[in-house]
Amino acid sequence: MDAEHLNSFVRLSIEYGTPILLAALGEIFAERSGVLNLGLEGLVAVGGAVAFVVSLTTESPWLGIAAAVLAAAALSAVHALVAVRLRGNQVVSGLALTIVGMGLASLVASKHVGLRGNPIEITVDLGPLGSVPLLGGLDRLDPIVYASMLLSVALWLALFKTKLGLKVRACGEDPAAAEALGHDVLLTRMVTTVLGGATAGIAGSYVTLVMSPGWFEGITAGRGWLAIGVVIFSSWNPLRALVLSYVFGGLMQLRFILAPYIGAGGVLLRSLPYLMVIVLLVVLSFEPLRRRSGAPESLGRPYPP
Amino acid sequence: MRERSRALRHAARVAAAFTAAFAIYAALLYALYGVHPIEILTSLGGVLATSKSLERSIVRSLPVAFSALGLVVAFKMGYWNIGAEGQLLVGMLVGTACAVTLSNEVDSRALALISLAAAAASGGLWALLPAYLRARLEVNEVLSTLMMNYVAAAIFDYIVRGPLRDPRAYGFIRSPPIPAQARLEISDALLACVALSALVLVLLELTRYGYEVKVVGASRTVAEASGIDHRSLLTWMATLSGALAGLGGFVVASTMLGVLMESSRVSPGYGYTAIIAAWLANLHPALVLPASLLLGVIYEAGAYIEILHKVPVATTMVFQGVLLLALAVPGLPKRRTSGR
Numbered sequence: 203m204d205a206e207h208l209n210s211f212v213r214l215s216i217e218y219g220t221p222i223l224l225a226a227l228g229e230i231f232a233e234r235s236g237v238l239n240l241g242l243e244g245l246v247a248v249g250g251a252v253a254f255v256v257s258l259t260t261e262s263p264w265l266g267i268a269a270a271v272l273a274a275a276a277l278s279a280v281h282a283l284v285a286v287r288l289r290g291n292q293v294v295s296g297l298a299l300t301i302v303g304m305g306l307a308s309l310v311a312s313k314h315v316g317l318r319g320n321p322i323e324i325t326v327d328l329g330p331l332g333s334v335p336l337l338g339g340l341d342r343l344d345p346i347v348y349a350s351m352l353l354s355v356a357l358w359l360a361l362f363k364t365k366l367g368l369k370v371r372a373c374g375e376d377p378a379a380a381e382a383l384g385h386d387v388l389l390t391r392m393v394t395t396v397l398g399g400a401t402a403g404i405a406g407s408y409v410t411l412v413m414s415p416g417w418f419e420g421i422t423a424g425r426g427w428l429a430i431g432v433v434i435f436s437s438w439n440p441l442r443a444l445v446l447s448y449v450f451g452g453l454m455q456l457r458f459i460l461a462p463y464i465g466a467g468g469v470l471l472r473s474l475p476y477l478m479v480i481v482l483l484v485v486l487s488f489e490p491l492r493r494r495s496g497a498p499e500s501l502g503r504p505y506p507p
Numbered sequence: 508m509r510e511r512s513r514a515l516r517h518a519a520r521v522a523a524a525f526t527a528a529f530a531i532y533a534a535l536l537y538a539l540y541g542v543h544p545i546e547i548l549t550s551l552g553g554v555l556a557t558s559k560s561l562e563r564s565i566v567r568s569l570p571v572a573f574s575a576l577g578l579v580v581a582f583k584m585g586y587w588n589i590g591a592e593g594q595l596l597v598g599m600l601v602g603t604a605c606a607v608t609l610s611n612e613v614d615s616r617a618l619a620l621i622s623l624a625a626a627a628a629s630g631g632l633w634a635l636l637p638a639y640l641r642a643r644l645e646v647n648e649v650l651s652t653l654m655m656n657y658v659a660a661a662i663f664d665y666i667v668r669g670p671l672r673d674p675r676a677y678g679f680i681r682s683p684p685i686p687a688q689a690r691l692e693i694s695d696a697l698l699a700c701v702a703l704s705a706l707v708l709v710l711l712e713l714t715r716y717g718y719e720v721k722v723v724g725a726s727r728t729v730a731e732a733s734g735i736d737h738r739s740l741l742t743w744m745a746t747l748s749g750a751l752a753g754l755g756g757f758v759v760a761s762t763m764l765g766v767l768m769e770s771s772r773v774s775p776g777y778g779y780t781a782i783i784a785a786w787l788a789n790l791h792p793a794l795v796l797p798a799s800l801l802l803g804v805i806y807e808a809g810a811y812i813e814i815l816h817k818v819p820v821a822t823t824m825v826f827q828g829v830l831l832l833a834l835a836v837p838g839l840p841k842r843r844t845s846g847r
Contacts, residue, residue: 240649244828280832290835293587293649297782298831305824309535312819419821420771424657431650466669473661476654480640483651487644 205338211452211459212339217413219451220347221246221405225429226436226443227350227357228401234361234438235394236374236387238502240296241281243426244303245274245399249406251307254417257320263411266320270403277303278399282392289504300426311417321415322346344412346404353401354444361440370394374498377505387505402426423454424476431479435486437496450475517789524833532826540818550811551804560807566693566763568796568803570595570774572700573755574781575788575795576707577748583711583790585724586745590637590652591752592778593659594630596770598753599760600663602626603682603767604671606689618689623757630753631746633659638745642738648745656778660770667767682767691761699758700796703751707792720744752778775806775820783831802827 225242232239239245249270257266281299284290325342333341361367370390372380377387405425410417428450436442457471464471486495533544554560574591581588605625606618613621637655640646673683711717723730723737730737755777760767767773780802787801788794809823 284832284836288836290837294786294835295832297589298828298835300828301779301783301824301831302828305822305826305828306535308819308821309539309825312822313539419819427650427653431654434647434650467665469665469668470661472664473658476657479654480637480646480651483646484640484644487640487646492645 209338211455213343214455214458215448215452216339216343216347217451218454219448220350221408221413221425222429222432222450223354223444223447224350224405224408225402225426226432226447227353227440228398229429229433230436230438230440230443231357231361231370232391232394232398233433233501234374234498235370235391236377236498236500236503236505237282237286237391237395237398238292238296239278239281239285239299239395239398240293240430241278241299241303241399241426242402242429243422243424244300244307245277245402246303246406246409246426246429247307247422248277248303248310249274249403250410250421251311251406251417252403253407254319254410254415255310255314257411258314258317261320263320263322263407266411267404267407270407271400272403274403274406275396275400277306278402279392279396281399282395285504286388286391286395289506292502292504308419312419315417317416319410319415319417321411346408346412350404351444354440357440371498373505374500377500391505402429405429428475428479431482434495434497435482437494438498450478453478514789520834521787524830527833528826528829531829532823535825536812536818536822540816542812542816542818546815547808547812550815551808553811554804554807560811562693563763563810564803564807565697565800566759566803567777567806568799568801569693569696569700569762570752570755570759570777571780571784571802572796572799573703573758574752574778575784575799576700576703576792577751578781578785579788579790579792579795580707580711580720580744581748582785583724584720584741584744585727586638586641586741586748587649588634588637588652588745588748589649589782590634590655590749590778591781592774592776593652593656594633594749594752595756595778596656596659596663596774597633597756598626598630598750599756599767599773600666600671601629602753602757603685603760604666606685606761607671607683610686610689614688616688618686619691619761622689622761623754626753626757627750628753630756631750633753634749635742635746638742638749641745642741663767663770667769671767673766680769684766685761689761690765691758693762696758696762703754704792704796711792716740716744752781755781776824780806780827783827786831786834 225246229239229242252273253266253270256269257263281295284295285292322344324345326345326348328341369385373387373390381387409421432443432446432450436446453475456474457468460471461468533547536542537544554564574595578588578591602622602625606622609618637648637651640651641648667682668680671682673681719735719740722735723740727737764773784795784799784802787798805826806823809820812818813820
């Protein structure tokens with residue numbers, strides 16, 4: 203692989219990884235506070251559909267993203283209500299959210315299938331940085347890519363270096379103790395769930411406004427689920443999620459590179475990222491690694507119990 | 508007595524969930540497509556009134572019911588099998604491949620039985636891997652079963668495009684037709700579904716396994732303390748769950764489709780609908796078929812509205828999802844009836 207191919211591989215991996223990263227970042231925050239949201243796939247779909255349609259009608263991709271964020275946040279507020287406030291079954295509620303989200307996305311976008319949308323075409327020039335070897339693939343990407351990188355760092359700082367982050371983590375580890383210290387566990391969990399939905403909304407917008415402008419059913423291709431995998435493999439750490447998302451982005455686009463060499467079997471390569479999730483889950487299940495993985499102690503458990 | 512009040516409470520919740528789901532779905536359809544709620548109701552009536560569409564709803568609900576029966580067993584055990592979709596696709600693929608390739612060797616009704624057996628076995632095998640990983644290595648089954656769905660779809664599409672493609676299909680991506688001797692009657696499939704519901708009910712209510720499933724579902728610590736081998740129980744029951752989904756896959760191919768096309772065209776997500784059916788049935792095997800029929804009718808009404816108003820049928824997922832969401836809300840806390 204020569205430098206130019208390597209650059210385009212890095213570039214595409216980042217582009218394919220960005221929606222996974224954005225969805226994973228919000229989910230890390232939600233899970234750190236103790237709420238499992240299996241609705242990500244549906245939230246990504248809704249975000250994508252809303253961003254696509256609103257950007258078309260308002261002719262502004264940025265308004266599209268804003269609308270997607272609002273829609274996905276509103277939908278995850280439903281999950282917050284059912285799973286946190288009403289102490290419903292988190293797994294069932296999350297799955298239901300995914301199903302609702304897929305249906306809503308189709309409802310919102312189906313009138314515009316076949317249109318190209320109003321994609322973001324701005325790129326950011328990194329200047330001299332772009333000509334540094336190996337960094338070439340990082341240059342001239344869209345602003346959302348860089349924003350999501352910065353967001354990973356910001357969320358990492360917020361989670362591990364601030365009082366607020368400590369509070370969020372306490373709600374996920376030992377909600378009773380957090381409450382004894384005067385924290386509002388339910389409020390914290392609801393806020394993180396809604397914020398988690400918001401970033402999933404941006405993730406969806408990225409798919410339909412940058413990666414492959416337009417809409418068709420199934421465009422999300424399991425990215426929300428892959429994000430849930432990334433959350434686990436990153437040990438609920440935003441910086442590790444950054445790297446892992448790009449690895450999964452690489453796996454998702456590998457088939458386009460390998461397809462010319464293997465012909466009809468190319469369709470099998472579609473399964474690579476999903477197989478990788480299973481493999482990594484197995485690797486992580488071995489005792490020494492499991493103990494270090496650091497899953498929030500009260501993840502998925504309603505509070506008060 | 509307690510059984511009865513529990514059943515009544517579930518019925519009330521289902522009614523409330525239905526009302527909520529209908530209200531939201533109807534409001535959205537009205538707002539975005541101008542479809543009047545009355546028209547949704549009349550299309551529901553339309554589905555029930557014509558025998559052709561009623562038949563289609565029954566056929567559609569069969570794969571859902573078969574899969575949901577398996578999910579009932581898995582969910583009761585606390586095993587979140589979200590992989591019915593993949594298990595169903597694999598069963599459909601292997602069953603059909605079996606029927607097509609053996610059609611010259613076996614020219615009797617035995618071919619249908621052989622294909623059904625192959626479908627069940629392959630669906631079960633597909634479910635075995637995540638079950639084994641969960642039982643032995645504690646690998647989270649929500650993600651692993653779900654990922655297996657995407658893998659199954661990729662394999663399905665590869666086989667249908669390549670090895671199992673009909674060269675006489677004028678370039679269309681589809682398999683050769685399932686031979687007549689392996690085609691099933693809808694009435695037979697329906698009977699088989701009723702019989703299997705009864706078998707699962709017996710398994711859960713009258714056998715030691717059913718008792719153990721409930722103990723494991725209630726608490727694994729208790730299960731371990733009472734000497735239940737929860738690992739092998741989980742592996743077997745999850746395999747059974749996959750086998751039932753696999754059967755459902757071949758049933759829909761052999762009653763309705765007749766040929767295989769790409770995965771996105773042969774299943775509108777039967778395996779996911781099965782999750783809703785299992786929950787709607789309150790995890791009771793006898794209620795699975797009625798619950799699935801109800802969902803089948805809703806889907807068919809959606810298809811009806813698609814033709815009339817160009818509202819894609821995938822939007823019925825909003826209805827289904829809200830239904831499941833409403834069922835996830837726990838019952839209101841019981842009011843104390845006697846003193847304090």
